[in-house]
Amino acid sequence: MNEPSSLEDIYRKYFKDLYAYLFSLCKDHHLTEDILQETFYRAYVNLEDYSGTRIKPWLFTVAKNTYIDYLRKHKRIDLKQDEFFAQVPVKGSAEQKRWLKPTCR
Numbered sequence: 001m002n003e004p005s006s007l008e009d010i011y012r013k014y015f016k017d018l019y020a021y022l023f024s025l026c027k028d029h030h031l032t033e034d035i036l037q038e039t040f041y042r043a044y045v046n047l048e049d050y051s052g053t054r055i056k057p058w059l060f061t062v063a064k065n066t067y068i069d070y071l072r073k074h075k076r077i078d079l080k081q082d083e084f085f086a087q088v089p090v091k092g093s094a095e096q097k098r099w100l101k102p103t104c105r
Contacts, residue, residue, distance in 0.1 A: 004055070007044050014056060018063050025067050035070055039063040
């Protein structure tokens with residue numbers, strides 16, 4: 001079976017499989033779309049350097065690495081926000097303090 005040669009052919013052939021794979025990791029439709037878009041962008045940038053014979057495993061590896069990069073980036077952001085809000089003094093009633101208390105993730 002012939003491998004697709006253009007990015008458009010690759011997109012058409014593997015979009016549904018990649019979407020299902022990323023959705024199984026993310027469990028969020030919008031996040032899956034964002035990561036899928038980034039996956040195809042990275043594939044576009046690196047497609048000329050790809051020298052393998054089977055593109056599907058490579059594309060799934062790009063998708064997995066894109067997802068991992070997303071997790072790493074957002075883990076740092078969440079930690080910084082939690083640390084900041086933990087240091088902010090809370091004034092007011094006990095009810096307000098309960099609602100403003102940072103939650104663990």
